[in-house]
Amino acid sequence: MYVNKVNTHILPIEFEYHAPKSLDETVELLEKYGEDAHVLAGGTDLLPHMKQRRVEPKHIVNIKGIPELACIKEIPEGIHIGALAKLRAIELSPLINEKLPLLSEAARSVGSIQIRNLGTIGGNICNASPSADMATPLMAVDAKVHVYSKSGEKNYPIVEFFHGRGEVRLEQGELVTGFTVPHLPEGAGSAFEKIGWTTLDIATVNVAAVVSLKDGKIDHCSIALGACSPAPIRGVLAEEILRGREPSAEAMDEAVELIATCVEPRERWRRAPPEYRQRTSKALARDAVTRAVEAARR
Amino acid sequence: MEIEITVNGRKRRFDVEPNKLLLNLVRDELYLTGTKYGCGIGECGACTVLLDGEAVLSCMVLAVDADGKCVETIEGVADGDKLDPIQEAYIEEGAIQCGFCTPGFIMTTKALLKENPDPSEAEIREYLKGNYCRCTGYVNIIKAVQSAAKKLRS
Numbered sequence: 419m420y421v422n423k424v425n426t427h428i429l430p431i432e433f434e435y436h437a438p439k440s441l442d443e444t445v446e447l448l449e450k451y452g453e454d455a456h457v458l459a460g461g462t463d464l465l466p467h468m469k470q471r472r473v474e475p476k477h478i479v480n481i482k483g484i485p486e487l488a489c490i491k492e493i494p495e496g497i498h499i500g501a502l503a504k505l506r507a508i509e510l511s512p513l514i515n516e517k518l519p520l521l522s523e524a525a526r527s528v529g530s531i532q533i534r535n536l537g538t539i540g541g542n543i544c545n546a547s548p549s550a551d552m553a554t555p556l557m558a559v560d561a562k563v564h565v566y567s568k569s570g571e572k573n574y575p576i577v578e579f580f581h582g583r584g585e586v587r588l589e590q591g592e593l594v595t596g597f598t599v600p601h602l603p604e605g606a607g608s609a610f611e612k613i614g615w616t617t618l619d620i621a622t623v624n625v626a627a628v629v630s631l632k633d634g635k636i637d638h639c640s641i642a643l644g645a646c647s648p649a650p651i652r653g654v655l656a657e658e659i660l661r662g663r664e665p666s667a668e669a670m671d672e673a674v675e676l677i678a679t680c681v682e683p684r685e686r687w688r689r690a691p692p693e694y695r696q697r698t699s700k701a702l703a704r705d706a707v708t709r710a711v712e713a714a715r716r
Numbered sequence: 717m718e719i720e721i722t723v724n725g726r727k728r729r730f731d732v733e734p735n736k737l738l739l740n741l742v743r744d745e746l747y748l749t750g751t752k753y754g755c756g757i758g759e760c761g762a763c764t765v766l767l768d769g770e771a772v773l774s775c776m777v778l779a780v781d782a783d784g785k786c787v788e789t790i791e792g793v794a795d796g797d798k799l800d801p802i803q804e805a806y807i808e809e810g811a812i813q814c815g816f817c818t819p820g821f822i823m824t825t826k827a828l829l830k831e832n833p834d835p836s837e838a839e840i841r842e843y844l845k846g847n848y849c850r851c852t853g854y855v856n857i858i859k860a861v862q863s864a865a866k867k868l869r870s
Contacts, residue, residue, distance in 0.1 A: 426756025426775070428740065435717065435734035435780055458781070465737075465776045466757045478734065480781060506770075530846020531824065533758055535770045536777070618759065618845060 426469045437480045441595065444481055445567050449591030451477040457593065458482075459502055460537035462529070463545050487540075487595055490514060496600040501540025501593075505552070506531070508539060518599060520608035520626055524555040527612050527624075540594050543579070546586045549621045549645035553580070555610055557642035557650055558626035561599045567592040582648035603638040606630040607713025611702040615689060621645045622689045623698045627706035629665075631714045636660045636669075641703055646681040646695040653677045653703065665711045673707070674700040719783040723748070724792025732779045739763045739774035741782075742789055750790035750819045754848070761847035764820040765789050771827040790819035793826065802826060805864035806857075813851035821847050825861050833869055835861070 438444040448455055456475035458464055459482065467473045481487065487502035490511050497517055499508065508514050508525040515522045528534055528542070528551050542552040543563070553576070562573045568591060576597070579587050588594065602608075612624040623645050630638040639660045641653040656673040663669045683695035690698075720729050723746060730745060742748045742765070754762030756775050763775040766788035774787075793800045802825050805811075812818050821844065828835060828843045835843065840861045841854070849857060 427753050429735040429737060429778075432733070432735055435778075437780075437783075458778075461778070461781070462758055462773075462776055465778075469756060478778075480778075482781065529758065530761065531827070531843055532761060532764055532771050532773045532846045535767075535772050 424470045426466065429465065429468055430471065431468060431474050433475055434477050435480065436477060437483050439483050441484060441487075441566055441593070442568075444479060444484065445591050445593055447477070447479050448593060449568060451479075452590045455479055457544070459541040460504070461541075462533050462537045463541060463547075481593070488538075489596075492517075493598070496598055498596055498598050499539055500596040501544075502538050503540075503596075504535060505537045505539065505542070506534040508552075509534060518559065518602070518608075520555045520559060520610055520628065521552070521599075523608075523610040524551050524612075524624075524626065527551055527610065527617075527621075530618055539597065543576075543597075544586055544588070544594055546580060546584045546649075547620070548582075548647060548649055549624065550650065551612065551621055551624055551644070553650040554624050554642040554644040555608075555626040556597060556599070557652055558608070558628050558640045559599050559602065560640070561597045563597055564595045565592050566595045571595070573598070577652060580649035602628060603630040605714055606638060607710045607716070609706045609709035609713060611706040611709075613698060613702060620689075623695055623702055625699065625702040625706040627703070627710040629660075629707060629710040629714050631665075631711070635662055635664050636711070637662075639707070641673075641677070641707065643677065643681060643699050643703065645687075645689075646683045646699045648682065648684065651680065653680055655680060656703065660707070665707070670704055670707065674704050677703045717780050719780055721779075721782050721784075722786040724788055730779070734778065734780050736779040737775055738765070738767075738777040738779045738782050738787070741779040742774065742787065748789050748791045752816055752819060754816075754820075759846075759848070760817070761820045761824065762817055764823045764847065766823055766827060769827070769830070771824045788823070788826075790822055793822060800826075801867040802829070802860075802864040805860045805867060809856045809860035809863055811852060811856040811860035817847060817849045817851075821849065821857060825864060828861070829865055829868055834865060837862070 454476040458480040487500040489500045505525040564573045608628045639657045644650040655676040683692035752762040754760035765774045
């Protein structure tokens with residue numbers, strides 16, 4: 419049984435505090451201090467990690483002073499969500515609820531109101547936790563990650579962002595500024611499923627699915643799984659086998675068997691043994707796809 | 717670092733180290749000890765305060781990060797000796813036993829009722845799920861929130 423033996427009353431480490439007002443100022447600081455610097459957004463992961471001395475940054479760069487990073491807006495390519503958008507804002511945003519209910523559903527599943535009032539989508543992704551609840555839905559909707567550095571802006575698909583083992587594709591001096599979600603296929607339905615020790619706890623397994631139907635058959639299908647591999651993954655084989663088929667029980671059986679082959683849970687993860695994650699990822703994938711199909715039929 | 721925070725309606729200036737938590741600022745510098753330290757890792761909700769009207773965990777906010785913002789703690793809820801309807805409701809419904817979790821619960825309730833003046837039981841349970849109570853159970857707390865909502869609506 420895990421017992422927290424650390425004094426979490428104080429932050430036991432000293433650091434220099436920076437509150438830049440612009441993106442350029444931020445990346446300059448990040449470039450200058452490199453590995454010694456850590457970005458502070460919501461702080462709901464960073465501060466507990468610092469209390470437990472799991473990270474000991476010498477410089478904290480608080481990016482909350484850059485308000486344009488918190489925007490949620492519709493753009494021609496789809497929907498743009500700034501990295502500083504709070505989980506609570508994503509949960510309540512009328513635009514997200516209408517166009518991307520998958521994301522508001524996932525945001526709603528995170529921690530408590532107090533956590534969601536602080537935590538941001540960018541922080542959730544950049545912590546590179548395999549169980550990040552926003553990572554799976556963003557993967558299922560083929561989001562793009564926008565990264566800013568001195569040499570300008572670039573973006574790449576979120577699948578390429580996670581390296582596993584708690585690492586993300588970010589070089590020194592780079593900052594994630596937001597995510598663009600392309601338009602979902604016409605009439606697509608989606609669902610997010612999650613299981614944890616309690617509803618407040620981080621996910622033991624989470625699954626996001628997006629499905630669209632054409633003449634009763636599955637046309638578009640994407641399934642993303644979290645907390646059951648070193649990084650969030652797409653269930654590509656299961657997606658392929660479902661495409662072009664009616665969402666029958668047999669098709670689902672075949673698909674979830676393929677899900678079980680692609681997850682790689684680790685023995686040392688403390689919330690559940692690998693067998694549990696393997697079986698649960700199958701069950702949750704079935705639930706998520708079934709519910710997404712129902713939503714697409716509506 | 718020099719910061720200015722409005723605490724319970726009064727502007728205050730502080731000179732703090734960057735590693736000072738907002739929780740310890742209100743408790744140790746202002747002696748507002750109603751806000752409690754429980755777990756320190758965001759699980760219990762005992763340190764809940766309102767930061768610019770939003771319920772947040774003061775053990776997870778740097779004091780320097782609250783610069784220029786409004787903080788409301790349990791000490792600012794009552795008007796002098798006159799209790800807030802939420803506090804009255806908690807007493808009337810027996811939603812208090814040892815009282816350790818109560819400041820956090822009341823602050824979260826305050827945020828809830830501001831957002832949603834007539835919450836259903838499910839909505840109350842969902843909103844308060846980040847606050848732990850180890851004495852009374854949650855039945856009386858939910859009754860208290862419902863009764864407070866009624867009082868505030870009338």
